[in-house]
Amino acid sequence: MEETYNLMAIILNRRPFAEADSRVVVYSRERGKLDLVARGVKKIKSKLAGHLEPLSLTDIMAVRGRQYDYAGAAVSENCFFNIKNDLAKLAAAGQAIKIFDKLIKPGVADEAIFDLLKDYLEVLNFKKSGFDVLNWFFIFKLLVALGFKPELYNCVNCGGKITPAGMKFDLARGGLICGKCRAEQGLTISENAVKLLRLAERDSLEKLIKIKIDKKTEKETGKIITDFFHCSV
Numbered sequence: 001m002e003e004t005y006n007l008m009a010i011i012l013n014r015r016p017f018a019e020a021d022s023r024v025v026v027y028s029r030e031r032g033k034l035d036l037v038a039r040g041v042k043k044i045k046s047k048l049a050g051h052l053e054p055l056s057l058t059d060i061m062a063v064r065g066r067q068y069d070y071a072g073a074a075v076s077e078n079c080f081f082n083i084k085n086d087l088a089k090l091a092a093a094g095q096a097i098k099i100f101d102k103l104i105k106p107g108v109a110d111e112a113i114f115d116l117l118k119d120y121l122e123v124l125n126f127k128k129s130g131f132d133v134l135n136w137f138f139i140f141k142l143l144v145a146l147g148f149k150p151e152l153y154n155c156v157n158c159g160g161k162i163t164p165a166g167m168k169f170d171l172a173r174g175g176l177i178c179g180k181c182r183a184e185q186g187l188t189i190s191e192n193a194v195k196l197l198r199l200a201e202r203d204s205l206e207k208l209i210k211i212k213i214d215k216k217t218e219k220e221t222g223k224i225i226t227d228f229f230h231c232s233v
């Protein structure tokens with residue numbers, strides 16, 4: 001008898017494999033990131049193909065194989081139709097998934113990360129604009145979940161409590177430096193950006209996208225998160 005296991009998974013990407021098959025990379029709640037072979041998916045009549053489209057949330061029955069595990073059956077739970085039918089959303093999701101795939105190691109299950117990715121797709125699916133902001137909130141939360149949590153409350157130099165005057169964000173040391181330490185290195189950071197980063201650590205994406213952010217703070221925070229991402233990984 002074949003050994004099988006069930007997965008609730010988000011399809012990250014799919015590429016051709018052998019003649020009629022595909023190789024599907026998924027992030028599952030049960031087993032984290034893994035690679036499955038989907039047989040015959042390139043055939044027009046394949047029943048599996050539609051359910052294994054990238055950016056779908058799919059219930060998969062996997063079959064253990066000698067060389068590769070296979071997707072034996074798949075039923076999509078949510079195909080995030082609004083993302084797939086909007087080029088701007090699709091571009092945003094493509095960028096987020098690419099970073100996600102790069103940061104996540106295979107075979108490590110983490111329910112919080114699964115939920116974050118699922119939340120991201122759900123929010124993007126219904127959101128009308130502001131996809132950039134959603135993306136950097138997602139990337140920031142992902143970094144925090146992976147252990148790259150910046151220090152936002154105490155000075156990374158002296159350990160003192162952070163007060164707004166003269167504070168800076170030190171990318172190399174991963175957190176704020178207080179005004180008293182008079183750091184020469186580090187990015188100047190506004191009080192609003194710090195508040196936003198603190199909220200981003202704590203709140204869900206659904207809650208975060210409701211915050212009214214002025215253009216200046218949006219630009220500043222986006223740059224800090226991008227720099228922090230490049231410095232952390």
Ligand SMILES: [Zn+2]
Nearest residue numbers: 155158178181
């Ligand atoms: Zn200090």
